[in-house]
Amino acid sequence: MTSIRGRLLVNxxxxxxxxxALSGVLLYAYLNHxxxxxxxxxxxxxxxTFARTTEAHDNDVLEFEFLESDLPEYWPxxxxxxxxxxxxxxxxxxxxxxxxxxxxxxxxxDAAYPAFSRLTLPDGRKGGAVTLDFHPRPGTExxxxxxxxxxxxxxxxxxxxxIVDKTLAKIRTGLLITCLAFIAGSLPSVxxxxxxxxxxxxxxxxxxxxxxxxxxxxxxxxxxxxxxLAPVCERLNDLLGRxxxxxxxxxxxxxxxxxxLRTPIAELRTLAEVxxxxxxxxAPSMKEYFVDALGVAKQLxxxxxxxxxxxxxxxxxxxxxxxxxxxxxxxxxxxxxxCAHPDGHAVAAAAIIPAHAMIQTDPTLFRALxxxxxxxxxxxxxxxxxxxxxxxxxxxxxRLTIANTxxxxxxxxxxxxxxxxxxxxxxxxxxxxxxGMGLSLVATYAKLLGLxxxxxxxxxxxxxxxxxxxxxxxxxxxxxx
Amino acid sequence: MRILIIEDSKRLQTYVAKGxxxxxxxxxxxxxxxxxxxxxxxxxxxxxxxxxxxxxxxGMEILRALQDRNQRAFxxxxxxxxxxxxxxxxxxxxxxxxxxxxxxLEELLARIQALLRRKYAVNAPVVQLxxxxxNLAQRVVSRQGKPLGLKPREYALLEYLVVRKGExxxxxxxxxxxxxxxxxxxxxxxDSAICSLRKIIDPPGSPSLIQTRxxxxxxxxxxxx
Numbered sequence: 068m069t070s071i072r073g074r075l076l077v078n079x080x081x082x083x084x085x086x087x088a089l090s091g092v093l094l095y096a097y098l099n100h101x102x103x104x105x106x107x108x109x110x111x112x113x114x115x116t117f118a119r120t121t122e123a124h125d126n127d128v129l130e131f132e133f134l135e136s137d138l139p140e141y142w143p144x145x146x147x148x149x150x151x152x153x154x155x156x157x158x159x160x161x162x163x164x165x166x167x168x169x170x171x172x173x174x175x176x177d178a179a180y181p182a183f184s185r186l187t188l189p190d191g192r193k194g195g196a197v198t199l200d201f202h203p204r205p206g207t208e209x210x211x212x213x214x215x216x217x218x219x220x221x222x223x224x225x226x227x228x229x230i231v232d233k234t235l236a237k238i239r240t241g242l243l244i245t246c247l248a249f250i251a252g253s254l255p256s257v258x259x260x261x262x263x264x265x266x267x268x269x270x271x272x273x274x275x276x277x278x279x280x281x282x283x284x285x286x287x288x289x290x291x292x293x294x295x296l297a298p299v300c301e302r303l304n305d306l307l308g309r310x311x312x313x314x315x316x317x318x319x320x321x322x323x324x325x326x327x328l329r330t331p332i333a334e335l336r337t338l339a340e341v342x343x344x345x346x347x348x349x350a351p352s353m354k355e356y357f358v359d360a361l362g363v364a365k366q367l368x369x370x371x372x373x374x375x376x377x378x379x380x381x382x383x384x385x386x387x388x389x390x391x392x393x394x395x396x397x398x399x400x401x402x403x404x405x406c407a408h409p410d411g412h413a414v415a416a417a418a419i420i421p422a423h424a425m426i427q428t429d430p431t432l433f434r435a436l437x438x439x440x441x442x443x444x445x446x447x448x449x450x451x452x453x454x455x456x457x458x459x460x461x462x463x464x465x466r467l468t469i470a471n472t473x474x475x476x477x478x479x480x481x482x483x484x485x486x487x488x489x490x491x492x493x494x495x496x497x498x499x500x501x502x503g504m505g506l507s508l509v510a511t512y513a514k515l516l517g518l519x520x521x522x523x524x525x526x527x528x529x530x531x532x533x534x535x536x537x538x539x540x541x542x543x544x545x546x547x548x
Numbered sequence: 549m550r551i552l553i554i555e556d557s558k559r560l561q562t563y564v565a566k567g568x569x570x571x572x573x574x575x576x577x578x579x580x581x582x583x584x585x586x587x588x589x590x591x592x593x594x595x596x597x598x599x600x601x602x603x604x605x606x607g608m609e610i611l612r613a614l615q616d617r618n619q620r621a622f623x624x625x626x627x628x629x630x631x632x633x634x635x636x637x638x639x640x641x642x643x644x645x646x647x648x649x650x651x652x653l654e655e656l657l658a659r660i661q662a663l664l665r666r667k668y669a670v671n672a673p674v675v676q677l678x679x680x681x682x683n684l685a686q687r688v689v690s691r692q693g694k695p696l697g698l699k700p701r702e703y704a705l706l707e708y709l710v711v712r713k714g715e716x717x718x719x720x721x722x723x724x725x726x727x728x729x730x731x732x733x734x735x736x737x738x739d740s741a742i743c744s745l746r747k748i749i750d751p752p753g754s755p756s757l758i759q760t761r762x763x764x765x766x767x768x769x770x771x772x773x
Contacts, residue, residue, distance in 0.1 A: 159710040246575075282651035283667055326664040328628075329628035329630075329648070329649040330557050330560060330628055330649055330651055331557075331559055332649070333557075333628075333649035333651060334557055334563065335561045335650075336650045336651075336652070336653075337560060337563040337650075337653055338559065338563045339568060340567065340652070340653040340654070341563045341565075341566050341567045341570065341653065344567070344570060345570070364650065368650045375630070379631070384631065386632055
């Protein structure tokens with residue numbers, strides 16, 4: 068089961084994480100760009116100064132101020148800088164002493180300059196280089212000035228980018244620490260915000276948990292609820308109101324039906340009983356009339372009791388008394404009663420019941436379920452037929468099977484057998500209590516007890532009804548003693 | 549014993565009353581809640597058979613009113629309301645027994661007898677008066693082992709005297725508990741009934757088990773030696 072709070076916490080945390088990371092990356096990219104731009108600008112300025120201080124003289128003599136001035140950064144040392152100058156024909160005309168025997172990358176004649184690149188300096192440090200093409204400044208002689216215009220040089224100037232790399236590393240570290248600090252600070256804030264925001268939902272959830280068929284008069288209070296939940300609670304209150312009305316109507320109906328149906332039967336029965344008492348000395352036929360009337364009253368009484376019981380069960384008004392019950396013992400008792408009263412017609416009976424079978428059920432309802440199944444089997448098994456009862460169970464489930472000979476039943480009939488009043492044939496013995504409701508009651512009891520009921524023809528003349536379920540009730544209940 | 553039936557079904561009222569009268573009880577019956585409460589409050593009934601769904605005044609309200617007035621009559625609720633909640637509400641409301649319609653008249657009689665035994669603090673269903681044995685459950689009387697044929701009203705009279713064994717029972721008590729509203733007791737009806745009862749239960753020449761207290765009433769007791 069998913070939790071809104073859990074999902075919000077994960078989602079919001081992920082969103083914050085991504086936002087922080089993205090912001091960090093963007094900020095870093097910007098700073099990286101700015102720093103390198105500054106670095107390149109400084110490099111270019113240095114290269115342009117180099118170009119401005121280079122002079123061309125007669126006899127192909129070039130004078131490099133950077134070399135003449137004996138600048139210390141271009142001599143071999145720990146923090147050296149480098150330059151190398153080429154003519155267009157690829158001959159090197161000058162190089163900083165710091166290069167030693169190394170060379171800087173040869174510039175391409177076709178490229179547009181100035182051009183910047185990153186490289187590893189001859190001393191192994193990381194650095195940046197700028198390539199610039201330029202005409203040297205003419206020397207003091209007139210002839211030289213003309214020559215200088217035609218002379219084209221390429222200088223590659225490279226310096227260490229340590230300062231930029233170190234600054235960027237510091238920025239990365241700073242951003243990472245800031246990101247982690249934000250995340251660490253955000254998680255409790257997000258959690259608290261979610262907890263606080265969903266508190267009203269929790270409250271409503273707790274109230275909903277307390278609602279059941281016994282307290283439908285409960286209504287959700289609108290006070291203190293956020294506007295988002297107010298309509299939900301209003302609708303729930305409406306729904307509870309309608310449910311409450313429906314339950315009350317159902318109860319009223321059952322009570323009224325009980326009264327309206329039971330009282331006339333009570334009248335008929337009492338009339339028959341009183342009449343029978345007074346007819347002891349009357350003609351035999353008079354006594355028979357009252358006996359028949361009493362029989363009709365009892366049949367109607369049984370029918371009404373069954374219908375009302377089913378109505379109560381369907382309306383959820385039947386109380387189920389869950390207990391650990393040895394159904395093997397119950398089945399043996401019921402089976403012995405069936406064998407002791409073979410109902411006037413000979414049937415073969417066989418049962419396989421284990422010594423004990425403890426399940427969590429309502430013993431009275433389960434006994435009634437079995438009694439109705441056996442009663443039905445006996446009533447509709449023709450003479451010479453057979454009834455078989457089998458109970459099997461494993462560590463978690465049980466299965467009760469009652470099979471009986473049924474010569475009239477067809478496969479298409481099976482889906483109807485649990486319908487009230489449905490009958491394919493009359494029972495073998497007409498009794499006051501047989502009104503076609505036995506298997507309907509079985510279905511009602513099974514539903515109430517959470518059991519699975521299945522019927523089928525295992526052969527053209529054998530009806531098999533299975534009742535299966537778990538040993539322990541699926542919701543929490545008492546443990547076996 | 550006198551029983552009040554408060555039941556709105558006229559037919560049921562009639563036949564239950566008939567059945568109870570046939571068993572020897574004095575029975576008054578009404579189908580109206582208000583009249584039922586009036587009768588219950590003003591009559592000396594041993595048992596009130598009370599329906600719950602009544603016109604004018606609901607059975608539970610009658611029960612509450614009787615409880616408030618501390619009525620001594622035992623109440624048996626006879627109703628079509630059959631749920632556990634109804635039964636619990638009825639019994640917790642002060643009823644002494646609860647029977648759901650439809651019912652067997654035999655069971656109603658047995659329950660009324662049980663209530664009467666409780667009312668008169670008779671623990672065993674068989675009561676001895678000298679060598680006279682009265683089986684209250686089976687409503688059979690025998691003396692020295694010989695069954696005696698008593699008509700229902702004679703049995704009811706004997707039963708009333710026996711459950712109050714040793715107590716003075718006035719003529720008015722007998723009239724109230726043995727004769728219902730349909731019988732207009734004339735001045736000597738009780739004396740005649742006692743006389744008739746004595747002839748049946750007392751062997752000729754032996755002292756009577758029912759003693760007369762002149763001007764006061766009767767006492768059922770073993771004759772003194």
